[in-house]
Amino acid sequence: MIFDLADILPALPEMILATLALVLVLVAAYGGEGAKNARRVTRIALGGIVLALMLIWSGTAADETAFGGMFMADSFASYMKILVLLGTFGALYMSITPLAKDDINKPEFALLVVLALVGMMLMISANDLMSLYMAVELQSLPLYVVAAMRTNSLRSSEAGLKYFLLGALSSGMLLYGASLVYGFAGTTSFSGIAAAVSVDQLPVAFIVGMVFMVSGIAFKISAAPFHMWTPDVYEGSPSPVTALFAIAPKVAAMALMMRLTYGAFGAIEAEWSQVLIALSIASMAVGALGAIMQRDIKRMMAYSSIAHMGYALAGLAAGSHQGALGVMIYMTGYIFMGAGSFAIILLMRRDGQSATRIADLQGLSRTHPMLALGLMIMMFSMAGIPPLAGFFGKWYVFLAAVNAGLVPLAVVGVVMSVIGAFYYLRIIKIMYFEETDEPLDTDMPTANKMVLGVSIAVILLFFIGLSPLLEAANLAATALMTQL
Amino acid sequence: MIEALFFYLFAGVMLASGFMVVVSRNPVYSVLFLILAFFNAAGMFVLIGAEFLAMLLVVVYVGAVAVLFLFVVMMLDINFAEMRAGFQKYLPLGLIVGGILVFELVAAMYGDAFSKASLPVASEIANTTQLGGVLYTKYAFLFQIAGLILLVAMIGAISLTMRKRVGVRRQSIAAQNSRRREDVMEIVKMPSGKAKAKDDAAAGSVDDK
Numbered sequence: 001m002i003f004d005l006a007d008i009l010p011a012l013p014e015m016i017l018a019t020l021a022l023v024l025v026l027v028a029a030y031g032g033e034g035a036k037n038a039r040r041v042t043r044i045a046l047g048g049i050v051l052a053l054m055l056i057w058s059g060t061a062a063d064e065t066a067f068g069g070m071f072m073a074d075s076f077a078s079y080m081k082i083l084v085l086l087g088t089f090g091a092l093y094m095s096i097t098p099l100a101k102d103d104i105n106k107p108e109f110a111l112l113v114v115l116a117l118v119g120m121m122l123m124i125s126a127n128d129l130m131s132l133y134m135a136v137e138l139q140s141l142p143l144y145v146v147a148a149m150r151t152n153s154l155r156s157s158e159a160g161l162k163y164f165l166l167g168a169l170s171s172g173m174l175l176y177g178a179s180l181v182y183g184f185a186g187t188t189s190f191s192g193i194a195a196a197v198s199v200d201q202l203p204v205a206f207i208v209g210m211v212f213m214v215s216g217i218a219f220k221i222s223a224a225p226f227h228m229w230t231p232d233v234y235e236g237s238p239s240p241v242t243a244l245f246a247i248a249p250k251v252a253a254m255a256l257m258m259r260l261t262y263g264a265f266g267a268i269e270a271e272w273s274q275v276l277i278a279l280s281i282a283s284m285a286v287g288a289l290g291a292i293m294q295r296d297i298k299r300m301m302a303y304s305s306i307a308h309m310g311y312a313l314a315g316l317a318a319g320s321h322q323g324a325l326g327v328m329i330y331m332t333g334y335i336f337m338g339a340g341s342f343a344i345i346l347l348m349r350r351d352g353q354s355a356t357r358i359a360d361l362q363g364l365s366r367t368h369p370m371l372a373l374g375l376m377i378m379m380f381s382m383a384g385i386p387p388l389a390g391f392f393g394k395w396y397v398f399l400a401a402v403n404a405g406l407v408p409l410a411v412v413g414v415v416m417s418v419i420g421a422f423y424y425l426r427i428i429k430i431m432y433f434e435e436t437d438e439p440l441d442t443d444m445p446t447a448n449k450m451v452l453g454v455s456i457a458v459i460l461l462f463f464i465g466l467s468p469l470l471e472a473a474n475l476a477a478t479a480l481m482t483q484l
Numbered sequence: 485m486i487e488a489l490f491f492y493l494f495a496g497v498m499l500a501s502g503f504m505v506v507v508s509r510n511p512v513y514s515v516l517f518l519i520l521a522f523f524n525a526a527g528m529f530v531l532i533g534a535e536f537l538a539m540l541l542v543v544v545y546v547g548a549v550a551v552l553f554l555f556v557v558m559m560l561d562i563n564f565a566e567m568r569a570g571f572q573k574y575l576p577l578g579l580i581v582g583g584i585l586v587f588e589l590v591a592a593m594y595g596d597a598f599s600k601a602s603l604p605v606a607s608e609i610a611n612t613t614q615l616g617g618v619l620y621t622k623y624a625f626l627f628q629i630a631g632l633i634l635l636v637a638m639i640g641a642i643s644l645t646m647r648k649r650v651g652v653r654r655q656s657i658a659a660q661n662s663r664r665r666e667d668v669m670e671i672v673k674m675p676s677g678k679a680k681a682k683d684d685a686a687a688g689s690v691d692d693k
Contacts, residue, residue, distance in 0.1 A: 067624070134630065151644060
């Protein structure tokens with residue numbers, strides 16, 4: 001078997017980023033110590049991400065596979081990769097100016113983020129059980145390291161260790177499930193599995209394998225009941241790392257979940273749909289009820305992201321073209337809401353120390369009116385108030401669920417979304433109606449301004465750009481459903 | 485005939501050393517017996533024609549894992565007498581788990597869950613050649629990702645454990661090599677003729693000898 005250029009060309013953006021990571025290793029090692037080199041490495045990484053973004057943007061919409069069918073580049077992959085690249089760009093861009101005194105300031109950060117990004121893109125393009133597993137590992141390992149990056153902080157080390165142990169457990173579940181699926185399908189390729197699934201009576205062990213695989217990925221998107229690591233990891237990690245966790249990896253894992261359920265297990269929708277419904281209801285409930293009690297805004301964002309994953313899974317559980325489309329619209333809004341919120345959370349500090357309690361937001365409307373306004377828009381969007389981005393996400397997801405006959409699921413989702421609105425609105429109340437004597441620091445780096453500005457613009461004007469977005473998502477959903 | 489002889493030799497030594505791993509009083513001996521067990525298992529792999537697996541077992545398990553165990557046993561202060569205390573209490577549980585394992589092995593051997601027809605004949609496969617044939621072609625993609633994962637592990641381990649400590653005198657070879665005589669030496673002209681100083685210097689040099 002000999003590769004020619006056409007066989008590896010669809011993976012060009014990934015190859016460019018991987019090569020860039022190797023160059024960055026040298027720059028990080030020989031570029032000198034400290035903050036200046038960290039900034040240089042981050043700038044080069046940002047340039048690489050922009051290049052990959054342009055390549056994918058201008059790429060063809062045709063379905064192409066590379067490396068003997070292990071790598072799939074279709075318009076679904078392009079859509080999700082653009083989201084992941086945008087999210088990672090935002091998170092990395094905001095880490096360029098270290099804000100709090102105790103922030104991470106090492107060249108390795110950007111380098112590991114680029115490697116994780118390659119993993120995420122490979123996850124989205126995975127078309128084989130083996131490439132799926134390798135991509136998941138490539139995505140997870142750098143994230144474990146950056147969670148523990150602040151080595152002099154007990155919290156950060158705890159977050160890294162917890163993330164690592166539970167991540168290893170989820171990898172084990174994923175592998176066990178994959179081994180059962182392989183054992184009964186006799187092949188590792190997704191198209192082969194789809195063919196094996198659609199023939200006749202399936203053995204129970206195959207279903208068990210499928211459930212294990214879905215659970216393993218549910219760990220990665222932190223859907224309840226596999227969410228236990230999320231609040232601790234979000235709280236303990238340095239804030240720029242939390243911002244990254246909240247934005248990019250979830251999109252990649254969700255794409256993998258879609259690829260697996262709609263693609264490889266497409267013919268046994270009745271089986272995985274039940275699992276996803278259970279995951280969805282549990283996540284929505286845990287996210288909405290858990291966030292109410294939180295005092296730390298990073299922990300609250302963790303529960304909020306669990307709830308968001310629950311809503312997205314509700315669309316996925318529909319198992320229809322409309323469901324896939326809804327999830328893609330939801331994830332598009334999600335990365336901008338995450339990026340915008342964390343642009344503000346990163347700025348929450350007092351005398352150079354990060355202050356991330358929710359009570360620290362008191363009186364923000366007097367001291368920083370623009371920030372308060374921005375955070376208000378983010379919170380309204382997350383609560384699903386029309387005409388902001390979050391509303392459209394929820395609309396399409398629940399629409400798909402209702403059309404697929406999952407009315408109880410949609411009802412639970414709407415109820416949980418109302419409960420969830422409580423804690424989003426509480427933040428607005430604290431900002432606008434409570435006073436404080438100790439205002440937060442005032443300086444605001446360009447990076448955060450830019451990310452916040454772009455996020456606000458996207459969220460406010462989401463309804464204008466909705467029709468081209470729907471068109472792109474429609475194309476991507478069609479590619480996802482018909483590839484096999 | 486000779487193959488059977490070697491099989492029973494390897495199997496016998498492996499079982500005996502496996503038993504010794506559990507019962508030996510000194511944990512260092514346990515690890516050494518474990519290494520012996522690995523070597524015998526490698527020998528048995530060679531007997532069934534899986535020479536690549538045999539090499540891998542020696543390289544990975546003996547070369548890395550067992551040596552790591554040895555480090556842990558020797559460097560950490562673990563009270564092994566205390567760990568051994570519950571041996572009798574846990575014996576029934578261990579026997580049950582072992583019994584289940586034996587049952588499963590027997591079932592796999594004599595049951596019809598695995599059809600033996602699909603098994604390739606071990607002696608016909610030159611497995612190192614076969615692996616070499618596909619590793620860099622068919623699975624080049626996975627091979628490259630595995631390489632990236634190992635790179636991540638390396639960077640992660642270094643960046644998490646390396647820290648700058650203050651007050652440690654480090655050697656800077658570049659700085660040492662680039663020292664010039666003019667920068668570091670000062671030639672002081674001393675007026676001669678002071679007998680006292682001369683005598684002292686002479687006495688010192690005699691003492692040195």
